[in-house]
Amino acid sequence: MVRIVVGMAGQGRVTLIDPEAAAEAVTVPLAGFPDAVRRLEARRPRWVWSDTRSWYPRLLEAGVRVERCHDLRLCGAILEHSAATVTVRDAGEHPRPAWLPVGPSEPGAAAAVAASSVIARTPLFELDEFDAVSDSVATVGTPGFIDAAADPGIDPIDRADDAVAGSSAEPVAAVIAEHDRQLALLAGSAEPNALRLLLAAESAGALIGAELHAAGLPWDRAVHERVLEDELGPKPKTGWKPARMEELAAQVRTALDAASVNLDSQADLLRALRRAGILVDSTSRWELREQDHPAIEPLLAYKKLARLLSANGWAWLDEWIAGGRFRPDYVPGGTATGRWATSGGGALQLPKIVRSAVVADPGWTLVVADAAQLEPRVLAGMARDEAMAAAGRGLDFYRGIVDAGVVETREQAKYAILGAMYGATTGESGRLVPRLARAYPRAMALVDRAAAEGERGGVVSTLLGRSSPLPPSEWHAAQSRASQPEASPADERRARSVAREWGRFTRNFVVQGSAAEWALCWMAALRTRLAAIAAAGAEAAGPITPASASGLVFERAPHLVYFLHDEIIVHTPQALAADVAAAVEEAAIGAGRLLFGDFPVEFPLDLAVVDSYALADA
DNA sequence: ACCTGCCGCGCC
């Protein structure tokens, strides 16, 4: 595997160097960076750079896509916290350099499942580099290493200016040294194969995050406006509430006999409710729903509309939709578990009601796929729980649990599973968990171990070796107070409560984090397959000229446009939709193999080829 | 005029 390291060379110039063939180093002005990368990409190197969010957008703007990279910021963060690197880190021979940015940076009808012979022939993303990760682990580490406290991060604008000004940030020698340091941590780790896969997947995610932003989610403003008018009434003048909300507010005020209550103020509303004899402790929907009073129905309707207006109303459209695209800033690895975050636009919370505005361009269509019940399947695989995996053989895991006689209804199965993964102790969900534990002891033991480790302040890790942060200061404070001789029963209750709370976090961490790893591998494999489909299509269309090369990135080729934890959308020319759908299915099968080898856990998809996102879960 | 914390709710 050739690596090409990217770093600054002073005077605003960029050096691209294969450290093993240093004589061939290229130094170019920043403006020449995309072309230099385009030329060298033919060698299919792994690009090593400080931060994908700083470097890759300018390549994408110039129409340059790269196949793979190593994101030093993201990979450094994983290596710095992983329980698998504790020993090699504690040896102290590989201290983290001060310049390396830490914490998030800012950027700027389904085809049939492909036969497994296809899977075997088509390499996954860099599958050749990895053996399937065969050990299931909820690795227990040693508390006492670096906390996950957020660092301020690096402003991308400043970074770009630095680059132009030729600051000494990231001189290429330092970047090479950092990559070597990370490779040494990897080599010295307890789980080099798993971690190597995680770093590759995380870095692929970084590329995908930038590509998703550059491509944008196709968005039909007119459809969105129609939704708003249907729900809220005509767009009001600035400073006015939509007509439908005013009507509902009037009904609520009449029913409460509170002519001037401000429904947007929790405090004001709560007082008015209680004065009207509705004895609630909050204004939240689940509590109001229980009440029998004529004010409740219009109030809940009002709150629903208020939410739509403030989160995805006309102002949102003006701010976030331009040129028929929604371009949120994705933050790969932005949460403790490795799930992505987004910054701005609420991209991970698109309400179902506005999804009808996600419409494919003319001649194009959307391939929408989500992994059905991903987390319990990942748990079954991690725990190597044969019985649980058997229940998941088929599209509906919950039905499988019922058919196995564990519980009576599908709903019970769902709540039992959620309870097991989230640590429910009360309610119907909590009562069902023991039945699940009898049926699937291995899976239950895995999450119970993770919870126990968290309760005592320890570290747990995902399948591939991403480790949990240490407990917050409240955990330490509560435990130390409870261990004092003069500790009160209240102190002890508080300490147990705080401990159990952190245990629920670590319990969920191993499942959610490992599911995020499956999703990254799925998406990374899909990205590779989409590129192959695009290349084949381009070949059929004739030679690639420099002018058409940028079109190869998004304008002619199927490409990912959305990612939501266990769900993806590919925007594709209609003629390629069947190929894309097959690629999506193959990638899912491949991700399962990569993480769980031959263990018989399945990851079926709900997949739809539709012109509008709203039609996907019909 | 800001900032921060909390609530409520959208998604997984």
Next chain:
DNA sequence: AAAGGGCGCGGCAGGT
């Protein structure tokens, strides 16, 4: 209907 994990965001309240 069920209450347990992870997020981001808008709005209000209460502080400076």
